[in-house]
Amino acid sequence: MSMGASDQSQRAAYESWVDGYTSDLYRLAYRLVGQAAAAEDLVQEAFYHAWRSRKSLKDQGKARAWLYQILRYRYAHWVRDRTRRIRTTGIDGAPEKADGAHRQPLDRLADSEELQRALDTLDDRFKLPFLMVFLEGLTCKEAAAKLEIPLGTVLSRIHRARQSLREQLRGSVEQKASAERADASAHRDDTDRPRLKLGG
Amino acid sequence: MNEHFESLRCQMEEAAALPADDPQRQAVVRQLLAGPEAEQIWLDLLHEDEQWRLALRHVELPEGLERRLRSIPDEVPATGGSAWTVSGWWGGAIAAAAVLAVGVGLILSGGTEVNAAEMFAASAVQKHLDEPRLTVESADPGEIASSFRGHLPQEVRMPETMIDPTYRLVGGMKSRIDDKPVVYTRWERDGQVCAVYQFCKQDFPMGGDLAAPQKIRTPRPGRSDYEVTLWTEDHCAYALVAEQGARKLPQPPM
CATH class of the missing domain: 1.10.10.10 (Winged helix-like DNA-binding domain superfamily/Winged helix DNA-binding domain)
Structure with a gap:
């Protein structure tokens, strides 16, 4: 099955997010959770949700801020779901x-x-x-x-x-x-x- | 370092995090003319800020991550595009979720669906934890109601189900959650602080009469959880925010 023009442009936009923002998002994820594997999961979840809700992003110029927002949202989930609560001592x-x-x-x-x-x-x-x-x-x-x-x-x-x-x-x-x-x-x-x- | 420099340094730290053209930052820079010691502190701070920025970026990207991210669209069901949006109320809700990362924790429904009531509760907890400044300090519910008359389309009134007389009304303020007007009141008993929000039923996605009060727990990592009770009375909707385990302020009809 071939992709329609709209699908293709959405896919292209998505790939531009991957190219442009993966490092930045991973850095933030890592600094937030402090573990490489968890940070990677968080970034993958963020991109997964970004792709699923791609139609809600009306302005591609705001993609970076939007992706960061999704990442922080996924992080909030991560905090909630973490079964082991690490008591902060700072x-x-x-x-x-x-x-x-x-x-x-x-x-x-x-x-x-x-x-x-x-x-x-x-x-x-x-x-x-x-x-x-x-x-x-x-x-x-x-x-x-x-x-x-x-x-x-x-x-x-x-x-x-x-x-x-x-x-x-x-x-x-x-x-x-x-x-x-x-x-x-x-x-x-x-x-x-x-x-x-x-x-x- | 004396108290003056300590306070100056604190102002400088805040100013250093602001853009160069910010008036607060410019005011601090003007103070630097006071002497070389202050100037050195300022330069050290700017240097340190750049160090933070650079050091925080030293994170090695896992091999193959970009490739894995590229394959996501192939793995997501074709119906994906409209699962949730970040516009309007949800946009605020997501911002609220980000707020929760600041130590509040949050409760959302499982999976990718976002439960509106829970998101509202999360925002209400966060606002309460930020200890907003009360614009009216009074233990008189009538005074609070008259002070905020007109802020809500309906009359401002304390919930009728407020039955625990051991809590003392401290005061209130006008506030907004996702740009919708709410009236925030703070209550206190033996050092325990609770909040009650009044808002319009139709303003929130869980609008309409709630058949029964809804309780929502918002966990906070390393701290005691918060509980938000939502209920409706006539045209009003209320949210009680209290630390879990605290003696509850109102007892809405169950």
């Missing part, structure tokens, strides 16, 4: 540091695993606006409109997300540094130890 669990020390910009953000571990501890109320702005590229105003919360709330949630991520990443850097120091010290102890002369 912002709501960890006491906030009272001092304002160590304010230098973080230099270890590129360590994707550490960043992801820190993101995983964030409550969705803070993680979602943070990712919408810093990964999806929305303005805070746009994120506020999509989340239906006031702009001030988005700004303060992003502020708290940043604060928590910073503290977590700093903690992880300090932990590593201390492990390295311990290693170096052990190594020095080895080299400083008087060597036994064999023979003679």
Whole structure:
């Protein structure tokens, strides 16, 4: 059976979404769920639903925003369906540091695993606006409109997300540094130890 | 770092996330003329923001994902195109679902169909959790009703089934859910906070008289669930939003 012209153009539009937005959507999915397999499922579900509801997208110029919206919607499903609830310990669990020390910009953000571990501890109320702005590229105003919360709330949630991520990443850097120091010290102890002369 | 700088830094963080031409951001930048220390904090922040943006993008795409996505249209039944839409009410509903990802969780019916009542309930919970600012603070239902007269096509009135006198009316505000007018009232007892929304029956897809109150549970990861009870009285429809396990505010006729 041959495809009609309308089917063909819909198929072409769909393929242009795959070409244009797969990486962006996968990145967001991964940052939200923190697991490659779950992120992939989420993206596949999003595209599946996008294809099924393709006729509702009247303006192809809005495809990116529309796909992101579907992905966030699928993520909400994922949160609901998850049988194992991972208790978050980040912002709501960890006491906030009272001092304002160590304010230098973080230099270890590129360590994707550490960043992801820190993101995983964030409550969705803070993680979602943070990712919408810093990964999806929305303005805070746009994120506020999509989340239906006031702009001030988005700004303060992003502020708290940043604060928590910073503290977590700093903690992880300090932990590593201390492990390295311990290693170096052990190594020095080895080299400083008087060597036994064999023979003679 | 003193309190002044701490507060300035907080303002800067918020401003740094805004577009360059945003007045709030420009106001903060003007303050930077105060001194080099403030300027350095600002530059560090901008640098850090770029680091977040770049670092968040470091995600490796799984091999073959695009190929698998391309094959989806071949696997979807031909009837697929109109399963659900994102226009009108549903568009708002989907936005509401995104809101739920911010820690509220949500209940939707299974599969791909979206249950309108559940989506409404989800929006109602989210609005309540955002602790909206009350425009009228009063324990007098009459004062609330007169303050919001005209906001709804019908008279604003507390539900008749409000039978638990231990809850205290805190106040109310005009609000909207998916661009439809609602009146939000907040109630409190021993630190437990509930909300009651009044809206027009015909405004929502579950419009019409509900034969019996409908209870909808909205789970929240890592937190206690919320329960929304929807019921109708005359021309009004109501939604009670309460944390599950909390003593319920009204007891609609079951």
